[in-house]
Amino acid sequence: xxxxxxxxxxxxxxxxxxxxxxxxxxxxxxxxxxxxxxxxxxxxxxxxxxxxxxxxxxxxxxxxxxxxxxxxxxxxxxxxxxxxxxxxxxxxxxxxxxxxxxxxxxxxxxxxxxxxxxxxxxxxxxxxxxxxxxxxxxxxxxxxxxxxxxxxxxxxxxxxxxxxxxxxxxxxxxxxxxxxxxxxxxxxxxxxxxxxxxxxxxxxxxxxxxxx
Amino acid sequence: xxxxxxxxxxxxxxxxxxxxxxxxxxxxxxxxxxxxxxxxxxxxxxxxxxxxxxxxxxxxxxxxxxxxxxxxxxxxxxxxxxxxxxxxxxxxxxxxxxxxxxxxxxxxxxxxxxxxxxxxxxxxxxxxxxxxxxxxxxxxxxxxxxxxxxxxxxxxxxxxxxxxxxxxxxxxxxxxxxxxxxxxxxxxxxxxxxxxxxxxxxxxxxxxxxxxxxxxxxxxxxxxxxxxxxxxxxxxxxxxxxxxxxxxxxxxxxxxxxxxxxxxxxxxxxxxxxxxxxxxxxxxxxxxxxxxxxxxxxxxxxxxxxxxxxxxxxxxxxxxxxxxxxxxxxxxxxxxxxxxxxxxxxxxxxxxxxxxxxxxxxxxxxxxxxxxxxxxxxxxxxxxxxxxxxxxxxxxxxxxxxxxxxxxxxxxxxxxxxxxxxxxxxxxxxxxxxxxxxxxxxxxxxxxxxxxxxxxxxxxxxxxxxxxxxxxxxxxxxx
Numbered sequence: 001x002x003x004x005x006x007x008x009x010x011x012x013x014x015x016x017x018x019x020x021x022x023x024x025x026x027x028x029x030x031x032x033x034x035x036x037x038x039x040x041x042x043x044x045x046x047x048x049x050x051x052x053x054x055x056x057x058x059x060x061x062x063x064x065x066x067x068x069x070x071x072x073x074x075x076x077x078x079x080x081x082x083x084x085x086x087x088x089x090x091x092x093x094x095x096x097x098x099x100x101x102x103x104x105x106x107x108x109x110x111x112x113x114x115x116x117x118x119x120x121x122x123x124x125x126x127x128x129x130x131x132x133x134x135x136x137x138x139x140x141x142x143x144x145x146x147x148x149x150x151x152x153x154x155x156x157x158x159x160x161x162x163x164x165x166x167x168x169x170x171x172x173x174x175x176x177x178x179x180x181x182x183x184x185x186x187x188x189x190x191x192x193x194x195x196x197x198x199x200x201x202x203x204x205x206x207x208x209x210x211x212x
Numbered sequence: 213x214x215x216x217x218x219x220x221x222x223x224x225x226x227x228x229x230x231x232x233x234x235x236x237x238x239x240x241x242x243x244x245x246x247x248x249x250x251x252x253x254x255x256x257x258x259x260x261x262x263x264x265x266x267x268x269x270x271x272x273x274x275x276x277x278x279x280x281x282x283x284x285x286x287x288x289x290x291x292x293x294x295x296x297x298x299x300x301x302x303x304x305x306x307x308x309x310x311x312x313x314x315x316x317x318x319x320x321x322x323x324x325x326x327x328x329x330x331x332x333x334x335x336x337x338x339x340x341x342x343x344x345x346x347x348x349x350x351x352x353x354x355x356x357x358x359x360x361x362x363x364x365x366x367x368x369x370x371x372x373x374x375x376x377x378x379x380x381x382x383x384x385x386x387x388x389x390x391x392x393x394x395x396x397x398x399x400x401x402x403x404x405x406x407x408x409x410x411x412x413x414x415x416x417x418x419x420x421x422x423x424x425x426x427x428x429x430x431x432x433x434x435x436x437x438x439x440x441x442x443x444x445x446x447x448x449x450x451x452x453x454x455x456x457x458x459x460x461x462x463x464x465x466x467x468x469x470x471x472x473x474x475x476x477x478x479x480x481x482x483x484x485x486x487x488x489x490x491x492x493x494x495x496x497x498x499x500x501x502x503x504x505x506x507x508x509x510x511x512x513x514x515x516x517x518x519x520x521x522x523x524x525x526x527x528x529x530x531x532x533x534x535x536x537x538x539x540x541x542x543x544x545x546x547x548x549x550x551x552x553x554x555x556x557x558x559x560x561x562x563x564x565x566x567x568x569x570x571x572x573x574x575x576x577x578x579x580x581x582x583x584x585x586x587x588x589x590x591x592x593x594x595x596x597x598x599x600x601x602x603x604x605x606x607x608x609x610x611x612x613x614x615x616x617x618x619x620x621x622x623x624x625x626x627x628x629x630x631x632x633x634x635x636x637x638x639x640x641x642x643x644x645x646x647x648x649x650x651x652x653x654x655x656x657x658x659x660x661x662x663x664x665x666x667x668x669x670x671x672x673x674x675x676x677x678x679x680x681x682x683x684x685x686x687x688x689x690x691x
Contacts, residue, residue, distance in 0.1 A: 105419075108415065109393075109415050109416050109419045144281065146220075146280075147225075147280045147283065147284065147344075148343055148344070148347060151335060151344075151347040151348070151351060152347060154232060154328060154331065154332075154351055155347065155350050155351050155354060157236075157328070158325065158328050158329075158351060158354045158355050158358070159354060161239070161321050161324060161325060161328075161358070162325070162354065162355070162357070162358035164321070165319055165321045165322075165325070165358055165362065165364075166358060166361055166362075166364055166373075
């Protein structure tokens with residue numbers, strides 16, 4: 001029983017510490033690396049709770065895609081982070097005050113926390129015991145919750161359209177590959193067979209026709 | 213397998229399915245068709261698609277239909293507001309034709325995004341659990357962020373999109389946090405289940421409710437979550453502003469009403485005090501902050517904040533009359549707003565849009581018809597009888613008085629007097645100042661929208677029966 005508790009405090013402690021480091025470290029690349037560390041620890045917490053699918057997804061999606069994307073953006077864009085950070089200390093006191101009030105209120109709520117006895121019964125999908133996590137999710141995601149799944153798909157479609165609308169620019173001077181034109185190209189279009197008289201070579205007029 | 217198809221009929225979502233598939237088909241059409249007339253064609257077809265969706269919505273069997281295990285609900289309330297949202301979106305697309313005809317902004321995706329946003333609104337209006345609510349809200353908002361920035365070479369438009377996105381993401385976060393607290397304390401995300409579990413207002417539930425309402429207040433731009441509104445309204449292209457002021461407000465107010473009345477009927481006093489505060493603050497800010505405005509779009513932003521305050525007065529009463537008042541209010545508000553924006557869109561001189569209030573000077577002499585209709589719309593927005601806007605306010609204030617909220621009603625009437633000042637200022641500029649010059653002739657689609665909205669406003673008092681009775685039936689379906 002002591003081992004899970006030990007690992008819980010290990011993961012939770014490292015997670016919180018690296019989350020703090022994300023905002024205090026001076027180098028933005030270090031911030032992203034700390035963020036990755038925080039994600040990995042959070043996924044460890046998920047595994048401890050028996051939600052191994054969520055744990056793995058956290059690593060695949062957040063570490064594998066999101067954090068690496070962050071890293072790319074930070075390395076590619078020339079953003080002066082020290083300048084961005086200038087106001088940080090200035091706003092720190094008021095931030096701490098508001099955060100403190102908020103924390104006190106949350107503790108007040110958590111202190112009065114009484115779980116309704118029938119809460120566990122009311123969970124809409126009973127947790128199956130004989131199947132793995134992933135399978136259990138799959139069983140409801142595409143059947144019982146198909147509508148959520150589909151609407152989430154529409155949200156992602158909007159995100160894709162939005163990204164294209166806001167960033168794609170058709171530049172006039174860029175040469176583009178037109179596959180239809182390429183496929184329609186025939187040897188007659190591309191080649192011209194000339195009988196060259198010996199000792200003369202091609203004439204300039206032939207060359208003009210040849211470069212089509 | 214435990215899953216069965218019972219409770220998963222597709223008939224109630226048929227209009228949404230048609231809209232979703234149609235939007236994707238139009239997207240393909242736009243992507244594969246060569247440029248030129250594509251934008252025009254897609255916009256036209258999008259309006260047709262919206263009309264078709266509205267007709268399908270009306271043809272659904274009467275009564276209360278639920279599907280997807282009770283998480284999607286079609287009742288009279290949903291029908292009324294969906295039709296209103298569809299009208300708002302369709303009219304916006306019609307108002308946008310000129311904006312889209314500019315060669316530099318020929319983006320057919322604009323119509324697709326409006327369609328998908330409308331799909332989000334319909335999901336939101338029909339949502340009967342918290343997950344559906346959130347998905348609908350995100351689908352609606354995400355498309356709105358993009359259309360706000362759709363004039364991407366304009367710094368103000370880009371700023372509007374970014375500001376809206378950042379603050380919208382923050383409000384979504386608050387809403388989700390509230391939803392998770394509510395789920396934690398009740399053990400269900402279903403509105404009916406929450407209503408059954410919440411009999412007394414424990415601190416935790418109220419805490420979750422406050423966060424949920426904060427997220428919703430942001431979407432209806434009620435004080436104190438209104439900061440984004442003036443900047444976004446001013447920065448976004450004018451047709452987009454017309455859109456923001458109409459359809460999304462309908463959907464957000466719909467979900468506001470449904471959540472408070474169907475999920476938390478057990479703790480009315482708890483949310484009533486929140487709504488009373490929000491309503492008073494919105495009405496006061498909408499009236500006082502608008503006085504100093506010089507830009508008509510900013511003025512309309514403050515006007516919409518104030519009007520949302522008036523609508524929330526009806527909701528704060530928590531009764532059938534209150535819900536009916538909200539429905540009548542939002543319907544009349546949409547008509548007034550769309551008409552007003554048709555006027556703002558037609559204010560052009562030498563091809564340049566004019567957005568300052570001083571540009572309206574002497575409009576009564578250069579363009580008497582336009583000035584007359586605009587004056588009527590402004591009188592209506594101010595709530596002067598016998599125009600439609602007066603009846604909108606009448607219903608919400610009567611509901612508030614019947615519920616015993618006298619202070620709220622008195623403050624509402626007082627702020628509407630203050631609000632009348634800035635509407636009357638514009639009328640004074642139009643009728644008594646020296647003309648600033650001729651404006652371009654009004655386009656036919658703007659003229660049609662203005663005529664319909666204006667006639668509805670002026671003659672509403674002659675025959676208010678149909679709208680009021682439909683609103684009453686819709687409000688009753690919630691209780």
